Amino acid sequence: MTMKRDDCLKALARQRTGEIVVAVYKAAQEWxxxxxxxxxxxxxxxxxxxxxxxxxLALGRPDKRVVVxxxxxxxxxxxxxxxxxxxxAPKNFVHCVLxxxxxxxxxxxxxxxxxxxxxxxxxxxxxxxxxYAISSLEEWERELGTILHEPGPILVDLKVEPAGKYxxxxxxxxxxxxxxxxxxxxxESR
Amino acid sequence: MQPALSAxxxxxxxxxxxxRFIVALPDRTTSEHLLKPMLEDPDFRVVQVCKEDEGLSICxxxxxxxxxxxxxxxxxxxxxxxxxxxxxGVEGRNPVCMMVGLLQLEPGVKPTESKRYxxxxxxxxxxxxxxxxxxxxxDDDIEKMAPAIEKAxxxxxxxxxxxxxxPS
Ligand SMILES: Cc1ncc(C[n+]2csc(CCOP(=O)(O)OP(=O)(O)O)c2C)c(N)n1
Ligand SMILES: [Mg+2]
Numbered sequence: 044m045t046m047k048r049d050d051c052l053k054a055l056a057r058q059r060t061g062e063i064v065v066a067v068y069k070a071a072q073e074w075x076x077x078x079x080x081x082x083x084x085x086x087x088x089x090x091x092x093x094x095x096x097x098x099x100l101a102l103g104r105p106d107k108r109v110v111v112x113x114x115x116x117x118x119x120x121x122x123x124x125x126x127x128x129x130x131x132a133p134k135n136f137v138h139c140v141l142x143x144x145x146x147x148x149x150x151x152x153x154x155x156x157x158x159x160x161x162x163x164x165x166x167x168x169x170x171x172x173x174x175y176a177i178s179s180l181e182e183w184e185r186e187l188g189t190i191l192h193e194p195g196p197i198l199v200d201l202k203v204e205p206a207g208k209y210x211x212x213x214x215x216x217x218x219x220x221x222x223x224x225x226x227x228x229x230x231e232s233r
Numbered sequence: 234m235q236p237a238l239s240a241x242x243x244x245x246x247x248x249x250x251x252x253r254f255i256v257a258l259p260d261r262t263t264s265e266h267l268l269k270p271m272l273e274d275p276d277f278r279v280v281q282v283c284k285e286d287e288g289l290s291i292c293x294x295x296x297x298x299x300x301x302x303x304x305x306x307x308x309x310x311x312x313x314x315x316x317x318x319x320x321x322g323v324e325g326r327n328p329v330c331m332m333v334g335l336l337q338l339e340p341g342v343k344p345t346e347s348k349r350y351x352x353x354x355x356x357x358x359x360x361x362x363x364x365x366x367x368x369x370x371x372d373d374d375i376e377k378m379a380p381a382i383e384k385a386x387x388x389x390x391x392x393x394x395x396x397x398x399x400p401s
């Protein structure tokens with residue numbers, strides 16, 4: 044069973060309060076349209092690096108919760124990040140993996156090990172104190188209230204499939220004006 | 234005589250530059266007399282990474298959160314992180330400051346004239362990427378660090394401080 048990715052993102056948008064949201068690839072393209080907000084951070088520069096940018100934000104602003112919307116292919120490119128994050132142990136860190144089973148942005152070629160690997164098991168083995176694997180919207184909506192408040196780092200493996208039509212806008216994701224606005228908004232958000 | 238670098242002076246200069254976060258993957262040139270004391274120093278929060286490109290990205294997140302950071306690594310780690318340096322550092326205009334140990338650089342030899350290919354290419358690669366770099370060979374070079382770091386943050390451009398010899 045899987046969730047429609049946009050339903051999954053809309054559910055998060057409904058329960059979002061002041062969280063920083065770091066997003067990559069398909070999740071980012073859709074998130075900035077579904078939930079525009081100055082505390083959206085999409086300036087991750089290189090594939091695989093979203094969670095590492097998120098860790099820097101979480102360590103730098105322990106008073107703000109950071110939610111990372113990672114890709115499954117992206118996380119596979121930077122698996123060591125799980126150990127780095129578990130070791131740094133930011134309580135304000137929620138690491139979501141949008142597990143669509145593919146490199147969707149690049150032609151939807153399956154990721155190696157699609158359907159056979161477990162991101163929540165990787166995270167537990169790396170030392171994340173809490174993990175979830177969620178494949179239904181009802182469960183996601185029910186758990187979100189806890190996930191957005193309990194101590195992290197938490198990994199949430201979200202089993203999703205593409206849905207809806209969302210235009211891609213890579214220049215927007217990496218736009219420096221938006222990064223500056225993010226920095227300003229974060230400074231003002233105490 | 235081999236020029237010397239004082240580890241205590243370097244640490245003082247790092248603090249003078251307003252840096253409190255150290256992100257690191259051990260490098261033989263800096264482990265013993267920089268990283269180990271920093272791990273014990275309450276003025277620093279050290280974040281250990283599994284791979285150096287993570288470190289670049291962590292420094293970017295810290296920058297957007299209003300903090301200065303220094304990434305310690307070996308030149309091999311810098312070479313491994315070129316894509317993050319390209320995307321987040323240069324194109325993304327993040328002032329990532331890196332201290333890079335030139336392991337096994339021959340005493341008194343310029344990196345570009347080293348017998349070792351891996352060392353010879355470091356400065357030309359950085360030049361091709363238009364990334365500012367400085368070579369720290371002796372104590373006289375240490376006072377260049379804080380102004381270079383200041384400039385990196387002022388201009389939102391990455392900076393590489395190359396360590397020619399093991400500080401003691
Ligand atoms: C180092 C590097 N290798 C390959 C690519 C090409 N690339 C861009 S996006 C992408 C797929 C990302 O997959 P995933 O993280 O699962 O995100 P999705 O597209 O599925 O949302 C790939 C392979 C790249 N940008 N950088
Ligand atoms: Mg994917």
